[in-house]
Amino acid sequence: MRPLLITILVFAGILLLPYAVPTSPDRELNATQLRQEAAGHNLHPIPRTREGLLHLVDTADNPLTPEKIALGKRLFFDPILSRDRTVSCASCHILQEGGDDNRPAAVGYKGRVNPHHLNSPTVLNAALERYEFWDGRVHTVEEQAGGPIQAHFEMNLTPREAVERLRSDRSYREAFGQVFGENNITFANIRRAIGAYERTLLTRGPFDAFLEGNDTALSPAQKRGMTLFLERGCAGCHAGTSVGGQFVKRFPLRRYWDDYLGFSLFPKFYWKRSEFPFDNVGDFHGRDGHDFFRVPVLRNIARTAPYFHNGAVKDLHEAVRIMSKYQLGREFTPAEINDTVTFLKSLSGKPVDYGYERE
Numbered sequence: 001m002r003p004l005l006i007t008i009l010v011f012a013g014i015l016l017l018p019y020a021v022p023t024s025p026d027r028e029l030n031a032t033q034l035r036q037e038a039a040g041h042n043l044h045p046i047p048r049t050r051e052g053l054l055h056l057v058d059t060a061d062n063p064l065t066p067e068k069i070a071l072g073k074r075l076f077f078d079p080i081l082s083r084d085r086t087v088s089c090a091s092c093h094i095l096q097e098g099g100d101d102n103r104p105a106a107v108g109y110k111g112r113v114n115p116h117h118l119n120s121p122t123v124l125n126a127a128l129e130r131y132e133f134w135d136g137r138v139h140t141v142e143e144q145a146g147g148p149i150q151a152h153f154e155m156n157l158t159p160r161e162a163v164e165r166l167r168s169d170r171s172y173r174e175a176f177g178q179v180f181g182e183n184n185i186t187f188a189n190i191r192r193a194i195g196a197y198e199r200t201l202l203t204r205g206p207f208d209a210f211l212e213g214n215d216t217a218l219s220p221a222q223k224r225g226m227t228l229f230l231e232r233g234c235a236g237c238h239a240g241t242s243v244g245g246q247f248v249k250r251f252p253l254r255r256y257w258d259d260y261l262g263f264s265l266f267p268k269f270y271w272k273r274s275e276f277p278f279d280n281v282g283d284f285h286g287r288d289g290h291d292f293f294r295v296p297v298l299r300n301i302a303r304t305a306p307y308f309h310n311g312a313v314k315d316l317h318e319a320v321r322i323m324s325k326y327q328l329g330r331e332f333t334p335a336e337i338n339d340t341v342t343f344l345k346s347l348s349g350k351p352v353d354y355g356y357e358r359e
């Protein structure tokens with residue numbers, strides 16, 4: 001009898017060990033310390049001036065000019081780039097709705113649903129990402145823009161067809177001529193123009209005002225949430241001015257016994273159907289199928305539900321709980337989740353007017 005009891009106790013001890021290790025209390029950070037910590041994760045404010053914008057997003061490959069941005073804007077909203085002329089970039093990236101479509105999975109050409117049930121990410125601030133798409137396979141908005149035009153479930157047009165359509169339109173011939181020179185309607189230039197417009201789609205909210213020195217831009221709860229975000233490690237992955245988009249990371253990082261074994265009156269054992277803490281709708285496993293995903297941009301996150309690559313989670317509180325448990329290994333309490341969610345709301349903002357529309 002004894003050895004059995006000892007074995008059981010030893011096993012119980014091992015299982016309970018993680019709960020016995022005391023967790024370090026959080027430091028209280030004042031406003032100055034919060035700003036310093038934020039800067040340490042490259043969490044910088046979005047510029048308010050055109051000079052600041054150009055410093056951040058202008059590239060030698062695709063220099064920004066008012067004419068190019070205006071052309072890109074027109075293309076972004078024009079369904080001419082889809083086979084049946086019904087779908088534009090703006091169909092799935094609605095700027096007034098946080099830059100996405102608020103659906104779990106994107107719906108494109110002839111009502112076709114994304115084959116992997118992928119959720120449309122926001123285009124707002126996407127120009128600041130180092131990795132784009134849920135598996136992080138492209139690196140610039142110019143490169144990205146060619147994808148949806150060709151995808152048979154999005155806009156479904158070949159590059160040749162796209163170019164021919166625009167060449168046969170006099171006003172596009174003129175506009176391209178003005179920006180890229182005569183006879184220069186090419187697929188690369190279509191991508192450049194759209195990319196140029198996307199580079200101006202940056203948003204500012206209370207978070208930016210706080211980083212610039214306005215102590216009252218965030219409420220006490222938001223400051224507590226920001227402390228958790230920085231101190232517990234969210235900012236280690238969701239870093240950079242866009243608060244995301246800089247890394248590709250494994251998700252879920254941690255696994256738990258109780259996700260695989262269920263206990264009730266009678267012990268029941270089952271294999272988990274999903275390795276994600278939500279339904280594996282669409283069966284997408286990120287980069288090379290190994291569950292590596294581009295860390296999403298959290299700017300405007302409160303406006304871009306549902307969440308995660310397949311849009312399986314509706315509530316931001318649940319998304320934060322999942323992150324704390326599976327990415328940090330320390331599940332937030334309900335109060336901590338509330339503070340974090342209120343902090344995340346300070347990342348919502350309006351597109352900044354850099355004055356290009358008036359030129």
Ligand code: HEC
Nearest residue numbers: 088089092106107108118119120121126132133134148154
């Ligand atoms: C049918 C809906 C749909 C249309 C139309 C569409 N997109 Fe998307 N967009 C998506 C989805 C879904 C993804 C994620 C796809 C993936 O990861 O494979 C995405 C990803 C993106 C991203 C990357 C964002 C990030 O954080 O990874 C950008 C930028 C973007 N789209 C811009 C555009 C532009 C520009 C157009 C028009 C040329 C366009 N989209 C047309 C649904 C759409």
Ligand code: HEC
Nearest residue numbers: 233234237249251293294295296307308309319323324327
């Ligand atoms: C180890 C890196 C890592 C850490 C740490 C991390 N995240 Fe994430 N986060 C990710 C990845 C990767 C995804 C995308 C997973 C997916 O959709 O499959 C994600 C997704 C999210 C989403 C959903 C985004 C969307 O557009 O659907 C939210 C919200 C979020 N994280 C918030 C947080 C918060 C709050 C914390 C801290 C409690 C945190 N994250 C910690 C890597 C991380």
